[in-house]
Amino acid sequence: MDFASLIQTIQTSAPAQWMRTSLAAMPVVEAIHVLAGAIVFGTILIVDLRLLGFPDTRRPVTRVCSEMLRLTWIAFAVSLTAGALMFAANAHTYVGNTAFRLKMLALLGAGVNMALFHGITFRTVGAWDRNAPVPVAARIAGATSLLLWVCVIFLARWIGFTKGYDFKIPPNTHIDFQF
């Protein structure tokens, strides 16, 4: 199956049709996506700030990570499911949208940053877990993560203003573009 057929299959799937035809589906799924995305950002912010030494270094990094990342992963799974439903409803338009592509790139970057941090820098956490300066590599990972997640949210909001519609708008018809 080539890429175009895959996108076509997604857009004609039953969940995609439900998203397009049910009156309440889109607003409810979008609200879930926003809330879950905000929780992902907020919980990651706490971890990133700890890596940057804020508010202090008293709480162990290992404890902050294990507490927050449980919540992060649950919220990420919910956000991903809601996002996949939104994507399916309008798959053709999303794949061609620059803001969407950049958002996916920023998400990929955040994933790679996290994998590098946990795979390499975090191995030495015993030496800087608490009451010790955080090494530069961990600070860079925290700052990069923060920057990339801010980008993800900005780009996500930009999709709504740039994706447009799959159909031609009849003349003299008012459509609220401020989704």
Added chain:
Amino acid sequence: MESFAAWLQATPASNAIKTVGWVIPLLQSIHILTIGVVFVSCLMIALRVLAVMRTDEPAGAVWRRFAPWMWSGLAVMAATGATLVVGEPEREFSAISFWMKMALVAIGVVGTALYGRSLKAAAGGAPAEFRRSMKAASILIVVVWIAVVFLGRAIAYDKQVWGSLSPHA
């Protein structure tokens, strides 16, 4: 209210917000980022009272750690939200979701302030476990802020969500 919305919509400030294409998406993005800060701060405090998280710290310390983030975040949300209203007053004022959201925001702010006061008073006695009413209040506050987020998103879909109740119908 309609004439006020029409007057506001015609002001130079409203025109500037509407016509500079990046202003509304930028404000909405900041608004959403701040939801993350406010909601997760509230969640941390609530989960501590429920003894689910940060149990290694006294509840009073958790409140002191997160309350400033919550109040500053709410101030940023009020500022970005108010600017969005100036930019699109007719869209906001004519949506029932907007008015329900505003009512719940007022309840949320007053409720959180009262909750904070009770929490500090209770945490002063360093209880091993909080009273049931305090735990129930924690869940209620979180639910109120979840409802605020849902209603915020529903503004764009007022008619679909509320049907004949929406003035857009």
